[in-house]
Amino acid sequence: MIFNNDTRAGRIFDAGLILMIIGSITVVMLGSVRPLEGKYGALFTQLEVAFTTLFAAEYLLRLLSARHASHYARSFFGVIDLLSVLPGVVGLLLPGRESLLVQSLLVIRIVRLVRVFRILHLGNYLTEARVLSDALRASTAKITVFLLVVLVIVVLMGTAMFLIEGPNRGFTSIPTSVYWAIVTLTTVGYGDISPQTPLGKALASLLMILGYGIIAVPTGLITVGLAQARLTPETSPASAPGVSCQRCGSSTHLPDARYCSRCGEGLLARQTAP
Amino acid sequence: MIFNNDTRAGRIFDAGLILMIIGSITVVMLGSVRPLEGKYGALFTQLEVAFTTLFAAEYLLRLLSARHASHYARSFFGVIDLLSVLPGVVGLLLPGRESLLVQSLLVIRIVRLVRVFRILHLGNYLTEARVLSDALRASTAKITVFLLVVLVIVVLMGTAMFLIEGPNRGFTSIPTSVYWAIVTLTTVGYGDISPQTPLGKALASLLMILGYGIIAVPTGLITVGLAQARLTPETSPASAPGVSCQRCGSSTHLPDARYCSRCGEGLLARQTAP
């Protein structure tokens, strides 16, 4: 039942699970707010014990009911399920504040929310997620090149700023200056460190305009990737290579065309192709 | 007259309404500036009373003149019209500062500005607005997936930073740390909270570069959505409504198609159309 959500019982089980995940994360989060913890600390601990017990029971159940227990235990969600329980168990053994810190790790339960797609029968959401990740994967090589260029820029710029501004103006070391360069290049701009000398400001301005332009690159890559994912043949099987008109040779047809749009000839290849 | 803007009177009425909306919002805004309120408080109150009276009168008029009063009252703009009046009436009954706070709610009148499109006969603006919202709606599934991924990232990253930096460096609780993660991922970067330990800075750098890349995803989605909205048959005049196959009625053809892609019939309308 807990692996199969086609049944009504399975769906109710999944819905309950989602509520439990959200509930337990809320408890962990509120438990980290000191004033609330002072007031409701005992209640939070009790709730957390309850949630952990339930999740532990669910994990054991899954382990027992799985056809190949070891296969499940080593799968992605198997590991996440274990990590959603372990900190709770360990946390119970530790005293006071320590326990709370360990329990913070329980927020990893949020990863389980991804199962929400399963319960909602959101097949098309999964398709979209795959389109997104396909577009990203197709751009992996370009993104790697891009990240290397960014790395070289922030290291060189960070070191230059360290030499120009010096430790007395916040640029205390090269790693700190590289951190500043990343904060600036990504246009986050905390302002905890900022240039104060004219030369430093000039170089920072250059870095900002560079970052302004560089931010365009991943956007362009993803956009083109997404555009291609939507236009490539694999999504429209009907217009695969080879489906060209026998009479006039035109190969630009609508995906579901059955007659040539140019000369009216029947598209035979289309009818036999898969 | 107040529902129909094809007449000259209707258009003058609408123009007056827009001026009143802008005027009343300006008064509410200036009334919230303490030095100005001290000086011109009485004037502002009088103006607000006048505006509220007029808007209330207009609301009642609309209610009376509408064919189905209850239908209007429950429509989107009916509710907005009511909300544009209520806080003013309530505000008059409360004393001093309290009244001012309630009157702040009157800025909801700005939503009525959307009517500006009606008065200006900006049909094409409405078309553009529909293209925009269509492009957004077509990407709903992808945007949902994207927001869920963002949620998982900020919760995990926020918790990690809470454990690394701790309450003494501004990361006072998990919710606060998640708030910091959102501020960083979106590249807003207030700087009210910023990492101070080397490990925290390293993790923050990672989050920034991630955010830098992630910002590309919605942009890509919207861009592709917009591009598709412009390329779909309805915008290309050649395949405009009317140019449908005489035999099978199909109306999805390539812009320069001369034969129906579904049945092979010649597209006569195409050959005579300009």
Add this chain to the structure above:
Amino acid sequence: MIFNNDTRAGRIFDAGLILMIIGSITVVMLGSVRPLEGKYGALFTQLEVAFTTLFAAEYLLRLLSARHASHYARSFFGVIDLLSVLPGVVGLLLPGRESLLVQSLLVIRIVRLVRVFRILHLGNYLTEARVLSDALRASTAKITVFLLVVLVIVVLMGTAMFLIEGPNRGFTSIPTSVYWAIVTLTTVGYGDISPQTPLGKALASLLMILGYGIIAVPTGLITVGLAQARLTPETSPASAPGVSCQRCGSSTHLPDARYCSRCGEGLLARQTAP
């Protein structure tokens, strides 16, 4: 000579003008730095007098040599040329610091740098600039809709934050809160004002993620606009409507095609079209 840059003398004149513009702006900028002004104030004043005299002379010369003096005087660059001189003249009549402030207005001379395109015979740069501005103009309606939506969002969000955070936490008035909303929505994030209550932080997070998504809209609009500017027939006059093959009717040709790419027929219409 000063209107015509086809001659050698005209080009040298233009080059000198550009150097003078850059020089005079540099002097104005350095003159605003107090320590430098203390030291070299006299020199800066003399240089500024010299530059202003030269620009004034140039303006008079242009006025005299223009075929229609009044036409030039009212043209865009005629007004810019006048504004590049006036503050200098007025500044000379005022004493000390006052004079300096007025002279700051001379930076408007930078607009004249746009002439750099003329001297460098950068015809294709002008073409590119026109492609850019065409793409922007074609999106005017969508951008207007977008800006109205942004206006409504920042006014409503700003007011909500004013009510939630209140004047004691930096949100001193509705206009200030609206300013904060703009700073946040555009992901600038100075941090001079930032939410401090949990509810304020939650609403700010919402605004940030909204801004994160909304930033995608103008990008998408411009990208699609640019893509269309490059692909539409109107920029390649040769393939204007009407230039379709006489034999097979195909109308998809390369811009400079002289024979039909589908059937090899000569494209007659092409040869007579301008």
Add this chain to the structure above:
Amino acid sequence: MIFNNDTRAGRIFDAGLILMIIGSITVVMLGSVRPLEGKYGALFTQLEVAFTTLFAAEYLLRLLSARHASHYARSFFGVIDLLSVLPGVVGLLLPGRESLLVQSLLVIRIVRLVRVFRILHLGNYLTEARVLSDALRASTAKITVFLLVVLVIVVLMGTAMFLIEGPNRGFTSIPTSVYWAIVTLTTVGYGDISPQTPLGKALASLLMILGYGIIAVPTGLITVGLAQARLTPETSPASAPGVSCQRCGSSTHLPDARYCSRCGEGLLARQTAP
């Protein structure tokens, strides 16, 4: 061996080199952190001497084994290789802290990491890098126009803010104000300088919304550039190099052209090509 990475020895040599580059940069970076330098200063110096000796030896080896020593010495990587050694040698001759500053320059070694592509046989990464740089180069004219517009905006806006806010609110001089305008337009927003007068805030809001829109331009340019780089003939096999007209030699055809668009000759190569 050090120039040729097709042999096994060459590849091991390259891998060792990459480790050495990363190691030496790490040492330089950690050496700039004052507490670490206090503790491990001597160790860092020794390691740096060792790295510099090795890099110097490698440089000499490359110089000796290159077919044309002077050609290598003047090549891009030849200069980088020299710059990766020089500061180390100079640094050894200077005392204490001075030496450390000079050694910071050694981070230029990171540029050599680009060789990582050579060792990993990442031919397709180089292709991707070329696609990226081609897309950037094709947009050079547009980007120049864009940067000039940005320059004009930040100078005018910076000066306006200098006049509005004045030196007492952080806008100490025109160059500083221009720096602020760049920080704002690029949405970095440090917050070290921020407008405080109502008029200044209004103008800043305008600049932010402008920046918000302007950021779309480079993104659009790069996206369209990338999209075109993927769609240009060289990537579509049908019109690959070789498919040029037999009569006039033109090689720019539509992907599905069957006749030369320039002279009308049938494209034979097309009909036999796959």
